[in-house]
Amino acid sequence: MPIARAVLSALFFLFILPVQAEPIQVTLATATRGGGFTLFGDVAAAAINAADGSISVSTHNTKGSVENIGLLEEGKFDIGLVQGVAAYEAFTGIGRQPADLKVIAAIYSSPGMFAVRGDSSARSVGDLVGKPIAWGTRTSGLTLMAKYVMDGLGLKRDADFEPHFLEKAGDGPGMVREGRVAALWGAGIGWPGFTKVMASGGRLMGFSADEIKAVTAKYSFLKSMTVPAGAYEGQREPVNTVGVWSYILARPDLPDDTGYRLAKALHMGQSAMVSRLDQARETTPANTRGAADADKIHPGVERYLRDLGL
Numbered sequence: 001m002p003i004a005r006a007v008l009s010a011l012f013f014l015f016i017l018p019v020q021a022e023p024i025q026v027t028l029a030t031a032t033r034g035g036g037f038t039l040f041g042d043v044a045a046a047a048i049n050a051a052d053g054s055i056s057v058s059t060h061n062t063k064g065s066v067e068n069i070g071l072l073e074e075g076k077f078d079i080g081l082v083q084g085v086a087a088y089e090a091f092t093g094i095g096r097q098p099a100d101l102k103v104i105a106a107i108y109s110s111p112g113m114f115a116v117r118g119d120s121s122a123r124s125v126g127d128l129v130g131k132p133i134a135w136g137t138r139t140s141g142l143t144l145m146a147k148y149v150m151d152g153l154g155l156k157r158d159a160d161f162e163p164h165f166l167e168k169a170g171d172g173p174g175m176v177r178e179g180r181v182a183a184l185w186g187a188g189i190g191w192p193g194f195t196k197v198m199a200s201g202g203r204l205m206g207f208s209a210d211e212i213k214a215v216t217a218k219y220s221f222l223k224s225m226t227v228p229a230g231a232y233e234g235q236r237e238p239v240n241t242v243g244v245w246s247y248i249l250a251r252p253d254l255p256d257d258t259g260y261r262l263a264k265a266l267h268m269g270q271s272a273m274v275s276r277l278d279q280a281r282e283t284t285p286a287n288t289r290g291a292a293d294a295d296k297i298h299p300g301v302e303r304y305l306r307d308l309g310l
Contacts, residue, residue: 023056024258028248029071029080031064032137034170036191036279037081037246040107043277044248047269048262055261064169065141072101072251079104079254079262083141083187084244085148088221091296102298104248104262106291108282110187111225111243112145114205115197117176122183125153125207131182132162134172141246146185148222149242152215153207173197187243189231190279198232206241215242245291250298259300263288267304285310 030041038061045057060077062068068080069090082090082101090099114133116122122131135157136143143165150157157163164181166172172184173196183205186193194204204227207215212224227239250259266273266283273280288301289310297305 021054023054024261026055026057026079026258026262027077028057028059029062029068029077030059031062031068031081031140032168032170033061034168034192035064035137035140036169036186036188036193037064037083039192040277040279041081043273043280044107044266044269044283046276047273048265050272051269052261052265055258055265057262063139064137066139066144069099069101069249072249073099075251075253077251078258079248079250081107081246082249083145083246084110084221085145086141087247087249088244089144091293100252101249101296102252102254102259102301103288103292103296104250104259104298104301105266105283105285106245106247106288108188108246108279109223109225109243110142110145110246111189111206111227111239111241112142112149112185112187113194113227113239113241114183114185115173115176115194115202116183116205117179117197118201118203120182120203122205124205125150125155125211128183129155129160130162132164132180134164134166134175134181134184136166136172136185137169138165140169142185142187145187145222145244148219149215152218152222152242153211154214169193173200176202188246188279189227190277194232198234201234204232204235204239206239209240212240212242245287247292254298254300256298256300256303259298260304261300263298263301263304267308 031037065083065086
């Protein structure tokens, strides 16, 4: 009798109780330590994993947007964070073949700005010409955006300034604080580099209305943006500037169901993301629909957007 019960018990567990499937493993390429992408990636991965136990997202540091595009094309990562200018160049085939990557989400807008010391005499980009500038890491999308913005102003990023390219994005704030560079270029609200400069009494600097008009007229993918007063510690006035949206992009063959699950989990986990990172307020399905061209959106994400009535 005990043997019969044991056999029945084993059969119950084998055929009656559902078998827990292993979660889908998803690798997320971010950027160098100390930058905004690493921070966002860690927050997003945690929110996705908490919202959907069938997915397990792990983050991995890389050199940033440009490298991430290649890694996704090679299938070495499933999804990756890519700044808007780098995505624009990849999709349109500037200097390369057009990339067959798909948008999982538009994550946040990236208004480009300079951060200077509080005692700096610089009040405009013209005051920085000829000065040492920390543009970011060489493969960062933010650094690439600076090239377009400066060109829209009739300036050359690498010739009209003394360019400093960083090994790690986190090195920039210290260079400003110590006076080794006149300014740090970066983008976004809640960007760690700007947070550190402002915490040490720094100041943010954008562009004039005429400068914004010149840049957006030459490069339509760059948009006029305003960083509201108080977005950073000690920021008393709004900063008018230009910028782009950044994305989570997927490798060409990411399964439709995985794309759907990622989009849904990001949506379901957004409040948890916002509690850790204010920038995540912009990580919404509506912004993905508005920021990305329809033919660039991943089919699984497209299905989820339709489910929401977008």
